[in-house]
Amino acid sequence: MQNDEDFFGRQLPLRGAPTNGAVGQHALRTVGERRQCQRCGQWLAVTDRLANGDWYCRQCLQLGRLTSQHELYTIPEPNRFVRVKSGGLTWTGQLSAQQNVAAQAVLRHVKTRTDHLLWAVTGAGKTEIVYPALAWALAQGWRVAWTSPRVDVCLELAPRLRQAFGGVAQALLYGGQADPYAYCPLTICTTHQLLRFKAAFDLIVVDEVDAFPLATSPMLQRAITNAQKPQGCHLLLTATPGNDLQQQVRRRQLAVTYVPLRYHGHLLPQIDLRLAWRWREGLLRNRLPSALIHQLRGYLAKHQRFLLFVPHVVDLPVIGQALQLAGIQGGVTVHAADPDRPAKVQAMRDETIPFLITTTILERGVTFPNIAVVILGGDDPVFSTAVLVQIAGRVGRSADFPSGQVTCYCHSHTKRVRLARGMIAHLNLQGRRQGGRP
């Protein structure tokens, strides 16, 4: 037995018409010789056919198979919600002056139903900046989705929003969960789950819009557009927007609010670029660039602790050995799948070791006060522009040591490193306008 509410703003696949007057359309639409899935928008291959002659979509199979026997049923979103005062906001925290400026800008854009990018550096508290706009939207009886391509972001966010918006019913949706669907004013879901909706949301907040796989998936981008009401709007959140979004901002096709300063009000450290021509060939003979050796010896002499980032796990032992030979000793290597990783990171936090050689950005939230960062081989493709900006953001997290050095050794100049420096310069320009200090 299907509930009317289950159809509000959704597209439910059924093999026969329901009795509640929901409107259906063929799940797979035939256009000439080809067939297009109406849930995920992908075109079927000529081989996507069952033995009984039916067609089926392989692209959105994880949400339950759609065949040419299915129709997608919907009831237009009626916003049948009980209005709650202040949108159910129960959060009692305070926004900083800088956060408040950004929050008001976000609120203005939501009120005028304008698509908007909130470009906030890591550590700026972007979730809380959205609260005033979210509270306003929910108080209007809007239906809101807060979505991320990453399930871990959704799982981390849901309890925070449940606390901050205690007065409003919320649903959390992600693949492989046991909870049944519930019709709620606020839905927190993975971007994949938006494929089940149609013209449902007045506002969609897209968290980590630059994260894989959303940035490269036309299917997921379409899911956001389809799930949003035609008169609705979306708010994109990111610390490192990709080229497409930056271009839309430059062409003034997308409104943007910057939060360029971290909570302590200091600018981001710029990446200091140094050429290390053919450093990989030197490494074959256990040799590292002399400028790098000189710099690291200097750090050790001054008791300046540092992180050395290298491109690949296989580079770790080789570079570790070359450092040993150069008399730079006492550090350890660590990578994402290292079983001793928590212990090594803890040793670095406890300041019992002077440096880490690593391939990854470590966990979110892991900060080392007064740290220097060195990247060897920053021109390697593993270091995307976003990753380079995030690595640089490791420096100066703490209010006691808000600045520090970020040095990047490259075999050649590359676009990614140049773009990362450009992004930091751009954010710092915005930051100076807001009174940021070096």
Added chain:
Amino acid sequence: MRACVWCGRQLQTTLTLAQIWQFTPIAQATVCDTCRQRFTAITSQHCPSCGRQQVDETVCLDCQRWSGDRLTNHAVYVYDSAMKAYMQQYKFQGDYALRVLMQAPLAAALQRETYDVLVPIPVDQLTWRTRGFNQVTGWLQNQPFQQALLVRATHKERPQSAKDRADRLRTPQPFTLAPNAGQLLRGQRVLLLDDVYTTGRTLRHAADQIYLGGAKAVTSLTLAR
């Protein structure tokens, strides 16, 4: 460039000169080496009755409980987590394209069997309409087979996979013989083909009917045990 039908990774494929010359799109799906190697083939050290992988070739405990109701089953792969993941997507999510993964291994296994008539375990009408395919015949390419068995559309209160062993063993005979089964089976050596050997109940029910149809001998082959 083509993508692996299971993991979606792009494959480096070498086209033959003829393919380039004719410029025809390659319609059949492909599987990458990693996906091919995910499954564990059963060695010669298996239970002689049910085909289960063992360290020796004695009759396993489950089979000893079937005393007197012997069947000789061979199985291609161990029913491990990789095989479960495969069956989940192929059979339960209904991703018919994944049939190609098993076509070559099953063809090789059929080569090793001695039989006159191949009889796949059928699916009922409702499954045919909703799933849209028989998961067993999907693995066959050009091998001739006979639909000598019919299956009653049992209104299942629970799917087979949700039952425990005792439930399964009590399952009543679901099969009947097709109208022309007598001609097809009389005096023949029959090989039954099924997806997974779990308790052996289904295959024994099928074998009973095939014998009633006049077959001289019945053995079976399953993809997994």
